[in-house]
Amino acid sequence: MLPLLLLLVLxxxxxxxxxPDDSGRRGNVSSLNLNPAHDVAKIEANVSxxxxxxxLASIALKHKRPVNVTLPEVGDTGKLRWExxxxxxxxxxxxxxxxxxxRIDYICKVGCNSGFxxxxxxxxxxxxxxxxxxxxxxxxxxxxxxxxxxxxKPCQLYFRSFSTLQISYVVFGRAFFHKEGSYGxxxxxxxxxxxxxxxxxxxxxYGLGKVDLKDQCFYLPWKGxxxxxxxxxVLTQVKAEEDLISDVSYFxxxxxxxxxxxxxxxxxxxxxxxxxxxxxxxxxxKTTTDERRWDISSSVTFGVRTTISTGIPFILSxxxxxxxxxxxxxSGGHTWTEQISxxxxxxxxxxxxxxxxxxxxxxxxxMEIPFTxxxxxxxxxxxxxxxxxxxxxxxxxxxxxxxxxxxxxxxSNSERSSKTT
Numbered sequence: 044m045l046p047l048l049l050l051l052v053l054x055x056x057x058x059x060x061x062x063p064d065d066s067g068r069r070g071n072v073s074s075l076n077l078n079p080a081h082d083v084a085k086i087e088a089n090v091s092x093x094x095x096x097x098x099l100a101s102i103a104l105k106h107k108r109p110v111n112v113t114l115p116e117v118g119d120t121g122k123l124r125w126e127x128x129x130x131x132x133x134x135x136x137x138x139x140x141x142x143x144x145x146r147i148d149y150i151c152k153v154g155c156n157s158g159f160x161x162x163x164x165x166x167x168x169x170x171x172x173x174x175x176x177x178x179x180x181x182x183x184x185x186x187x188x189x190x191x192x193x194x195x196k197p198c199q200l201y202f203r204s205f206s207t208l209q210i211s212y213v214v215f216g217r218a219f220f221h222k223e224g225s226y227g228x229x230x231x232x233x234x235x236x237x238x239x240x241x242x243x244x245x246x247x248x249y250g251l252g253k254v255d256l257k258d259q260c261f262y263l264p265w266k267g268x269x270x271x272x273x274x275x276x277v278l279t280q281v282k283a284e285e286d287l288i289s290d291v292s293y294f295x296x297x298x299x300x301x302x303x304x305x306x307x308x309x310x311x312x313x314x315x316x317x318x319x320x321x322x323x324x325x326x327x328x329k330t331t332t333d334e335r336r337w338d339i340s341s342s343v344t345f346g347v348r349t350t351i352s353t354g355i356p357f358i359l360s361x362x363x364x365x366x367x368x369x370x371x372x373x374s375g376g377h378t379w380t381e382q383i384s385x386x387x388x389x390x391x392x393x394x395x396x397x398x399x400x401x402x403x404x405x406x407x408x409x410m411e412i413p414f415t416x417x418x419x420x421x422x423x424x425x426x427x428x429x430x431x432x433x434x435x436x437x438x439x440x441x442x443x444x445x446x447x448x449x450x451x452x453x454x455s456n457s458e459r460s461s462k463t464t
Contacts, residue, residue, distance in 0.1 A: 122430075123280065125152065125183040130166065137185040141250050148251055150185040150278070153177070155240040158264050159251040160184065169264045171252050176264035185234075185244070229254060233277045244278040281422045283347050288337070291353035291416040293436065295363050298356075303407040308385070308444070310402040315393040316454070323393055327403045328386040331441035336378040339418065339434035349373045353416070358408045358442045385444050399451040403444065410438035 126133050128151070138149045141159075148159040151168035158170030160182070168182035229243050236242045236253065245254035245261045249270075252263040254277055261275030308329040315321045335355060350372045354365040371379050385403065393399050414436055419429040 122188045124186055124188070126186045128160075128166070128168070128180075128182050128184055132162075133184060133186050135186045135188045137187050139246065139251065143249050150244055150251060151182045152185075152236050152244075153179045153182045155237040155242045155253075157236050157242070157244045157251065157253045171262035171264040171269040174269050176267050176269060229256065229277045230279055232279045232282050234280055245275045246278075247272055247275050281424055281426075283420050284423050285421045286347060286349040287419040287421075288339070288349065288351040288353070288416050288432075289419070291351070291414055293354075293356060293365060294413045295356075295365075297413050298363055299411040300358070300363070301409040302361075303409075305404050305406055308403045308405050308441075310400060312398055312400045313391070313393055314398040314454070315395055318395050320392045320394055322390055323399075324388065324390050325401045326386070326388045327401065327446070328384065329403055329405075330382055330384045331405070332439075333381045333383060333441065334378065334437075334439040335380075336437040337414075337434055338437065339416070339432050351416075356410060356412055356436060356438055358410070358440055363410065363412070383441070387446055389446070391448065394451055396454045397451040398454060400449040402447045402449065404447050405441045405444045408438075408440045408442055410436065410440070412436040412438070 132149065136149050138147050140146075141148045146161060146163070148161050151158055151160040151170070153168050153170050153172075156170040156172045156177075158168050160168050165178075166180055167178040168180075170177055170179070170182075233243045236244060241256035243254040243256075245252055247261060247263060249263055249265065252261055254261050254275055258271070260271045260273055263270045263272065308331070309327045311325050311327060313323040313325060315323075337351060337353075350370060352368055352370045354368050356363050356365055358364075373379070385405075387403060389401070391399060391401070412435065413433065415431060415433050417429055418432045419427060421427045
């Protein structure tokens with residue numbers, strides 16, 4: 044015999060609905076007078092349903108904000124990144140004007156060793172290593188996509204000068220401040236070439252090279268040789284303070300929906316050892332977690348406050364709907380988690396010498412929806428920049444919550460005798 048299904052639409056409320064009071068949201072299901080001969084529990088008319096939503100607090104990240112920046116390798120979606128050389132300069136390649144040589148040089152690296160690329164000198168990265176100037180046709184170029192991150196203006200980079208006695212910060216031609224420094228020092232937010240070595244992108248009056256903290260100096264590749272200097276400049280990045288994501292447009296027609304198998308969220312079995320039917324009250328409660336994440340095409344900086352104003356996609360009757368626009372704030376990522384408590388209380392008449400099982404069943408939905416949005420980033424020096432970004436929304440939702448009343452089962456002889464004894 045198939046189980047009796049009570050279709051209770053517990054998940055039909057959209058995410059913008061206000062949480063109910065302590066009594067929850069209640070409704071009635073018409074009484075079902077079933078044939079007692081089939082040994083199916085009789086469901087009374089009074090069935091109460093409640094659903095309570097609770098947004099989880101943001102989880103404090105254990106990551107400390109890094110003093111210096113290790114840029115992502117090829118394949119990462121950050122705006123400032125190293126990109127593999129494929130025979131031509133990528134859009135947004137970072138360059139400097141080398142006034143000593145009267146030419147435009149581009150920042151490149153081989154492994155952890157930074158140097159320069161110049162189109163007039165062949166398809167090679169010139170970098171210092173092992174006491175000489177090295178050339179390699181397999182290298183990476185520093186790229187600032189959409190000129191979004193603040194590291195450059197035309198012919199002007201965020202290079203911060205270091206000497207034995209002082210550090211001179213010069214940004215876009217404006218003096219910020221001075222403070223004492225020493226050999227091998229670098230300012231905060233300096234651009235590190237890799238995580239395995241304490242090396243940074245550097246330059247001096249003669250051109251680009253690398254700063255090696257272990258050797259406490261700057262190395263310059265020059266005409267087959269390697270030269271070292273105690274005074275140098277370090278490429279730095281102005282850090283973001285706040286991100287605002289708005290004007291989100293979801294491409295519902297390109298969405299991917301994965302519906303999982305039905306899962307029993309909660310169950311309860313009532314037993315009647317008596318010789319006459321009894322009325323039992325059954326209460327089922329289960330808390331599920333919905334997760335929403337916006338993966339965007341710009342790197343996330345830990346500790347940066349991110350605010351997103353958008354509607355929330357959700358599943359209703361197997362289709363994707365978008366709630367009214369709401370605003371959410373994150374720190375260190377773009378994930379919003381919400382706990383939803385589903386409760387149902389019903390009365391059923393259990394036949395004599397029978398047991399009846401009631402189950403709360405639901406489906407887990409996973410969504411992937413591409414979207415575009417506007418990202419406005421505010422930097423620590425007060426400057427703001429905005430860019431159109433693309434990304435993918437990932438949603439996990441438990442839906443189609445329902446109650447199943449299984450056919451009542453007669454008690455075995457041992458179950459009956461154990462009760463009588």
